[in-house]
């Protein structure tokens with residue numbers, strides 16, 4: 001998917017909502033466990049109930065890998081279901097990959113070609129040769145970890161470099177501009193770090209930001225919208241547990257739909 005298509009969808013739905021498919025076999029309603037592929041059945045019901053309010057879906061790969069071959073099959077069925085039934089939505093493999101060049105190239109093939117995701121999250125720690133193999137795929141995106149939502153982000157990401165005032169995450173943003181641009185590179189910035197949003201936007205005013213951490217992690221949606229939104233609507237705000245586990249009963253999908261709608265309605269007034 002290219003930037004124009006993503007922006008058009010955001011404006012049409014008046015939403016920057018990304019629903020995180022962090023589908024934990026131990027948390028899904030127990031009646032689904034009788035099905036042949038409970039994880040896929042759960043995802044399918046959540047997607048059908050939320051797609052009107054949602055512009056992106058983000059399966060976190062850990063939840064699928066944890067189930068071995070079966071989990072990988074559920075993931076493949078989920079991305080195929082999205083691409084076949086809702087081709088307008090943006091898809092994110094939250095895999096946080098990045099390795100020496102030839103290995104990164106295999107990760108890129110796995111997620112962009114075998115699984116046909118639109119984007120993948122990538123860790124910048126190993127530098128340019130670990131990230132560049134994910135670039136150059138037509139209409140595919142790298143989503144680079146910049147300032148993450150977890151408390152440990154303060155261990156390295158906000159530390160100053162030498163005597164300069166520049167923080168490590170600012171250096172990552174600046175340096176990565178050599179590897180991609182607003183048409184193929186996004187950044188992860190946690191909703192819990194909304195105080196730093198202005199600094200982020202000083203370096204990358206136009207790139208999309210993927211913002212996890214609203215809801216369960218305590219980040220504020222309105223602060224993110226107020227400080228993070230560019231002239232074009234260039235945010236994707238993720239909610240995983242807050243949407244998909246809003247109910248654990250027969251009505252889980254319907255309640256997830258209502259949660260997604262409530263988030264979309266909070267977002268709508270900001271989207272021009």
Ligand SMILES: O=c1ccn([C@@H]2O[C@H](COP(=O)(O)O)[C@@H](O)[C@H]2O)c(=O)[nH]1
Pocket residue numbers: 020022060094147148149150188189190212213214215216217238239240241242
């Ligand atoms: O900085 C980061 C990067 C990724 N994540 C991921 O996003 C979701 C958040 O889930 P919630 O249930 O909405 O808290 C999850 O997949 C994380 O691994 C993040 O939280 N922070």
